[in-house]
Amino acid sequence: MLVTAAVCAVTLAAGTPALAQGRSNAPGSFADLAEKLLPAVVNISTSQAAPQRQPGQRPEVPQFPPGSPFEEFFRDFFDRQQQDQPQRKATSLGSGFVIDAKNGYVVTNNHVIQDADEVTVILQDDTNIKAEVVGKDSKTDLALLKIKTNHPLVAVPFGDSDAMRVGDWVLAIGNPFGLGGSVTAGIISARQRDINAGPYDDFLQTDASINRGNSGGPMFNLNGEVIGINTAIFSPSGGSVGIGFAIPSNLAKQVVAQLRDYGKTRRGWLGVRIQAVTPEIAESLGLPAHKGALVASVTPDGPAAKSGIQAGDVVTKFDGKEINEMRRLPRVVAETAIDKAVPVEVWRKGKTMNVQVKVGELEAAEESGLLAAGPEERAPKDKGPAPKATEALGLKLTAITPELRQQYEIKPELKGVVVTEVQSGSTAGEKGVRPGDVIVEVGQEEVRKPEDVTGKIQKAKEQGKKSILLLIDRKGDLRFVAIPLGQG
Structure with missing residues (x-):
């Protein structure tokens, strides 16, 4: 189970410095480095007003016979409760770090401040400062805040996350369970992890323990540079099992720069x-x-x-x-x-x-709206008797008819061959082909009738090919499927 709640992030397993003794590339203690970095790490507190009932809207009243004195009693009771009850706020905690002391810029996770009505940055000495959300990006789970204060701030620089190797020491500072300024250490366990959190997943994995309140906190290399932003854990129980993930700094740097300059991201698009x-x-x-x-x-x-x-x-x-x-x-x-x-x-x-x-x-x-499906074209009406089904690759194939278009919700402009049955245990079925799929191409050539499909399959076999590529349309979603030949 992947956890990325507003109260999650990475801290690293404590106690590891003892393992460093005898190694020339690791310190005997992280104390000097931690002392230097602690002032740059902040706690993030957010609050969100609980939704209020509209005037005249009451909680559900117990049902009584019409005219019962209890009915009027409960209505009066709930009306008084609504008037007397103060507005409630939902609160959460997270972490962040200062990247620009002069201008007061603070980096954290988007999910830490998402939907918040009020964001407060808490410095190491417990100074509370209201923060402005400069920009946020849900695709990478990053947000940039700005604080105005006469209080002296300490900033930390971004490092090169691409230079980090599996096994390198890292130091993390955050706000687990509201215990601000917690320092932990560990190593990089893996790189370039895709955890299905977004389209640009490229996480650093660490053996760190991640707990509530650490989201948005920095992960440092031994030079005191931020090489990751602690974000998520993999946990079947919701607690730490030593599999944590951080956004690499080389990804974060560009996003943060765009949020700072434009208040939003400006990404390239193909x-x-x-x-x-x-x-x-x-x-x-x-x-x-x-x-x-x-x-x-x-x-x-x-x-x-x-x-x-x-x-x-x-x-x-x-x-x-x-x-x-x-x-x-x-x-x-x-x-x-x-x-x-x-x-x-x-x-x-x-x-x-x-x-x-x-x-x-x-x-x-x-x-x-350019990312929506392309404009529809008018297709000629299908005429003639119902076509005969053909079997190939463990599939029953039929030319598209008006009835099949309606049954499988096939777009009017779509041309191809429709799958009406998938043989149990067939390779095509194992590859995910389903009834209602429309085969648009076989071997990167268009098909219009079942005979086109069988002919191209036979030709591929004669050419000694081990598999054949199908382009399949499933309710407007196109994808390629390679089916091994010589199997039903």
């Missing part, structure tokens, strides 16, 4: 939907290795569409950066300057191609 390249997909495409990001669909009028990128292309390099796995592409694109023309290398129909793409802005595309 305009494609992508999926992972499995070994079966790589084989069916003739791709030498299962790497890159497979383009499942292209947004009409988006940067990719304008540059000629097509569904079925595999993006292997973007702006000179290798795309070894699917989830790297969104991060690389997001970090690219808006309106920059960049080279993109794609694998298309057995060979490498290069195109130039002018990067768009993700937020502008979201606001304009």
